[in-house]
Structure formats: structure tokens, C-alpha cells
Amino acid sequence: MRVQWKTEIVIVVGALVALGVTACAGGGQSMPTPKEAKAAAVELLLKTEAAVDVPWPETPEPSAEKCPGGVRFGYFVPVKTETDARSVAQTFQRLWKSEGLTVEPSQKDFGGEGGILYSATADADGAAGAAYQVNATSVVVRITSPCASGSVDDYDE
């Protein structure tokens, strides 16, 4: 019994260590610079904003996040506005698909004043990613840059 327990412990540690190694791997591809990564994200953001006529705010300063071996930048743009949520969601989907992203939409009925919340995430290997959450009173878009060289510590966390 004791031998079996020890064996299983070794398996567990082995599995967890292997996972840790795997999680740190993947830095072999050449990464864009932070400037290039931000530019890719802003380009997708501006195309997204141009596709839907709502009072978009100024492009915000991005947040910096850790990604495997580097740092990526997130642009979160919320707009409070009355809108046809379903139509807006479909427009975003069409645009992002045309940009080569794989779009995964969903929707949830919150009831009450919240109504139906339309959501989606969109990705493509090595490109900027995107997500939206839209209901009858608000539009939220989040564009995330590709993973860039550097460290999140360089951005004053």
C-alpha cells in the first residue's frame, strides 16, 4: 500500500512538473516587438469601431498582461448606448471572420433590464484576438494584441 502511494506521488509530481515545463515552453517563434503588437491590436480595434455606428470613445491606453514568454496588450472599450444588440453582434462576427479569426459566439438571457447578452471570442494563431459582449444598453469590445517580447514588469504593475 505504502509503495503504491509513493509511486502515485512520483507520478503526480512528474505530471505537475511536466505541466510546468510545458507551460513555460513555446517561446521558439520570433515574437513581435511591443510596438508591432500594439499596432496590430489598434488596427483591428479601429476596423471594429468603423463597422458599428456607436459613440466610440478615444482609443484607451492598453493594459499589459503576461503571456507565455512575453507581454501582450489589451484594449477594453465600453460604450453605453441603446442599440440593436443582435445586429451589432452579427456585424462584429462578420468582420472578424473576414479578418481570418475563428469566432465563437454565444448568448445569455439575463432577464429584466439586462435582457439578452450576446458574447463572442475570436482568435487566430499569432494575430490579435478579440471579444465582444453586447446587450440593448451597452457595447463592450476587447482587443488583445499578439504576445510580444518583453515583460509585464516593464509596465509598472
Add this chain to the structure above:
Amino acid sequence: MTADPLAGDPAAVTKLSRALADRQDDLRTGATTVARAADDAADWEGASKDRFSATVGTIAPAAQRIIGRLDAAIDVLGTYADEVRQIQDEAERIRASQLTTAMDSALTALSLSTAKLAAAAKDATDADARQARRLQSDADDLAATASRLDAEWDALVRRRATAERAASAGLSDTEVLGVAPSYSGTLGRMSDADFLAAVAAMPPEVLAAQDPSVADRLAGMPAETVQAWWDGLGGRGTAGEHSAAQDALITALPAVIGNLNGVPYWARDQANRLSAQRAYAQASGALRDAQDKYGKAVGRAAQAAAQRELISAQERYDQLKNFSAGARTQLDLVDQVPRQMITFHDGAPPLGAFSVGDLDTADGVSFLVPGMGSSLADTTQYMRAGANVLATQQQVGADTAIVSWIGYEAPPNAASTGNLGVLGETYADRGASKLASDLVAFRAVRPDAQLNVIAHSYGSTTTALTLARNPDLGVHSFVTLGSAGIPSSVPDAAATHADHMYAAQAAEKGDIAYIGRKYSFPHRLDPADGFDGVTRIDTTGTHRVNIHGLTAGQGSGDRGYLDIGTPTLSDVAEVTQP
């Protein structure tokens, strides 16, 4: 005790007195600068201005009180230095006279002895007899002088003792200390009500100088008692508007007020920010010292010891740095809301909790309980994940707050440390009492609010024990994400006493949660698989969650449990909104 009239250095006492006078000047300058800053902010308006004005308003009176006490101390020290100087001068005169008298007495005694022999000889004359009588008279006079000088010395000893007692009493006086030395003892004998009234009446600098037993007694008060006491000091208050007494307590006892159950969260926030700021400054200094020590270490053993110290200092620095960053880190919110540092314990490891949203007013509050490997170094990461829930609830019009509760020592990351504590229940058991304390405290001040717990990984193990042991918390929804397993002592959802229990379990890369449950000892249950009473949150389909973490970010190709745009996030937001 005998006081030596010649002892001491009055010049040093005078120097100390001058140093105190310099401190007075610094205080006056500081108070003037603060007053000028208040004038400069004349155009500033709003709640923050009110809060600023309330704080500034307490500084000048506090500075004046300290200046007054320094005045009293300077007077006492000045009088003492003058007195010691006079006593020493007198003592030197007496000592010189005693020396002269002693030498004269010795010479006179010798002459007298010779004169007496001459006067007693057969051929003695009348002159010999007169000489002997004169010398005897001189000897008697010198003996009288010596006796008088001895008496003067004794008087001087008494005078010096009196001067020292006067200085000691003067420096211990309430005019200098602002409080009687026996005050802490007096507080200890008071009833709770009198004790609380006395504490509230103390100026901050006096309160801060009290014995630790005062802080301990405050910390041990029931939340209901504290709440009534606090409200009696000028109402519940807000960050912008509150009484000077409340402000004094925050300033004087931040470590106590910051974690004192029954105190409103805005006040705890202000107190904890003070404590965390000091702890971070201390950790920064300790890291510099450790780096310096490591650089200077000679020899293998010394280097190894210095390296361990450096690693420990770096870890603590990282934790406190990230916790402090929670106040300013960028969060993805539809509406910006207050952030509150609702607990902070400067221990090893440091622990704390940061709210996004106002815990004093939000209709619904969710505590996000993290799992394996979490520490204050991850504060902003959990705040960002929590903010995704909050932003979604903001979109549908809910007034909510979410607390990143890093209030327990989580088991270390098994992958990076080899520590298998995550498989046992020890960490959860210890953490459960801490989580219970904070949830009970919340319920005491917010009986009307909806309370939810969102628990990730091993956090669900800790939370399950907490909720099972505290049936009166009134938890609305208990949500588990990638659970490391529910202890078998909590066999079903009903045992958690939550109104609703939900579980999300993805097919995670590396099967982290699965491994945590499979090899747990004692064995733990999967809340997402056959756990009676649980509603499962779907993580499958085209937009499946595929990692153990809460967020992966778009562009990574991966999905965490709380990534924006995912149905899992929508589900969690829905079941935790009022």
C-alpha cells in the same frame, strides 16, 4: 539612591533641548506646508476634497499639541540643565575647599604635635605654650570648617536628587506626554463601553503611543459592539465625510482598524492602505539590505544563507508590491467603481483582500477565493479576473462588488515546489477559519446584501469547509471553477448551506483539477460530477474552457473560466448578481 552632584553633562542636556526646539520648527514648517496645500486645493470639489479637508483639518491641531508638549519638555530640560550646572559649580567649590582644609588640617596637626612636645619640655617657655594653644585653636577651626563643608556637600547631594526628581516628574507630566503614565492600566480596568469612549476621545498621537493591550482589546470586540461604537462617533461615515474621531482612529491604529470587524469598509480601506504602504516601504528596505548582504557574503555557507535571505526578501517584496498595485492597476470595467483594501495582515506570508466595488453599498458582493500557489503577488491578476464578472454585471445594470480574497495561505504550487500540500486538507482547514471570519464580518455590517462565493481550484476546498461549518452566512450562490475537490465531510450542496451551488469543470490542459481530486487524501469529491444539488455550468462546445486558469486572454487560443466573451463568464455573472 545617592545623587552625585558632579555627575552628568549639562551641555548635553542643553543640546537635547535645542534638538527638541528644532523639531518644533520642523513641525511648524510641516503644518504650514499642509495648510498651504489646503489653500492650493481651494478649487477642488467633491467627496475626495471633503475627505482631504477633513484630514488636513486634524493636522494643525495635532501639530500644535505636539509643539506644546515639546515646549513643556524644553522648559523642564532647561531648568534641569541650569540646576545641574549650578550644583556642579558649587560642588567643585566645596571639593576644592575640602581639599585645602584637609591639607591645612594635616599641616596644622603636624605643627601642633611638634608644638605640644616643645611646650611639654623642661626648658619650655611661655611662647611655646602660646604657640601650642594657637595651633590647637587653628586645628579646631579647621575641623569645624571640614564639618561645615561636609554638611554643605550633603545638602548639595540632596539638592541634586531633588533636581533629578523634578526633571523626571516634569518629563512624565501630562503636559509633556499628553497622557498619564498609568493611562493604559486605567483603560484595562474600564468596562467595554467606557473603554471605547476613552479610546475615541484620545488624540491620534496619544492613541498610537498606548500599550499594545489597547489594540488587542479593540480587535477582540464583537462586530456588533464595534459597529454601534463606530456609528456613535459621527455616523457610519463615508470616505469623503466622516468625523475627526474616526479619522484619528484610522491614523493612529491602522493595523487594528483595517481588520476590525464592524468598522465600515471605507475606513478599513484607508487604514489598510496606510499599513500596506508602510509594509511595502519596509520590504523595499529589507530587499536592498539582503541584496547588499548577498553581495558582500564570503564563503559558501555565508553565501547560501545570504541567498536564502535574499529569496525570502524578494518574495515578500513582490507580494507587497503587487498588493499595493491593486489600487491602481488597470481594470476592464464599464463603470469605474471604488476599490477597497478590506483586509491586510502583515505576517509571513502577508495576506489581504481587495474589493473592486463599494462593499458598504453594493447590492451584491462576491468573494473570489483563489487556489494552489496563490499569494498577494497575484492580487492584480485575480482583480482582473474578478473585474470581468463585475463588468458583465455592470452591462446588465447590476450594482455589485467582487473581492479578491487572498486571505489564507494557499498550498504552494506543486509543479514548481514539489510540495504536495494541495492534495491534503490542512491548508483548507486553516484557511476556512479565516474566510469564515471575513464572511461573518461582512454579514454583520451588510445583512441586506446578497453574498456569493466564487471559488477557484483549491479555493473551492477551503470554501466548502467554510460554508459547511457556518450555516448562518446566508450565501446565495457558491460557484466552483476547476475544483480541486470538495471534502467528503461536505457530501452534497445542501451541506454548504448556500441557496444555490454551481460547478464548472473544463477538460483542462494538464488535468490540473482532476489530478488534485484524484490524488487527494482524504479523497475529495468532484462537484461537477454527480454531486447532489449542484447545477453544472457548461464549459464544453465550440467555445470550451481548456485551461485551469481563470483567464487566458484572446489571441492565446486558450480559454479560462472567466475570460471575457465566454458563456462561462456570462453564467457566473448571472448566478452571482442580485
